[in-house]
Amino acid sequence: MSQEGYDKLVAELQELESELPKVKEAIAEARDKGDLSENFEYHAAKREQSRLLGRIRFKQRVLEFARVIDTSRLGSEKVGLLSKVEITNMVNKARMTYTLVSPHEANLKEGKISIKSPIGQALLGKKAGESVEVRVPAGLLTLRIESITL
Secondary structure, rough: OOHHHHHHHHHEEEEEEHHHHHHHHHHHHOOOOOOOOOOOHHHHHHHHHHHHHHHHHHHHHHHOOOHHHHHHHHHOOOOOOOEEEEEEOOOOOOEEEEEEOOOOOOEEHHEEEOOOOHHHHHOOOOOOOOOOEEEEEEEEEEEEEEEEEO
């Protein structure tokens, strides 16, 4: 995982943890209103607490096993994690640039694709100038790797 991705996950976790006291307060207020069996606010607050605790546990688990990669030790001769790859679709000659990242950092709008995605898996270990065929939901793509940078 990149340092940027790790820092983003830590910030998300802190934000989720800061919401927890508000949810606990909402549960306490709803409990004070009386009969809990028909108290919609109480049940909604409990559901929100469960959702929030689940997301917090998930983020904690991801961070527990995350390893930040030192980009200075990575090479740019082969496609790997955190490589920025410029590729050309051989059918329509469209050029695209993607950065291969961990699944938790993937964001297509930012040009970051997961190494676990079909395109990411096909590109891993390849060199500039090589072509790869990738089966995607839209069919079979033939991509040529133009350049690899970090």
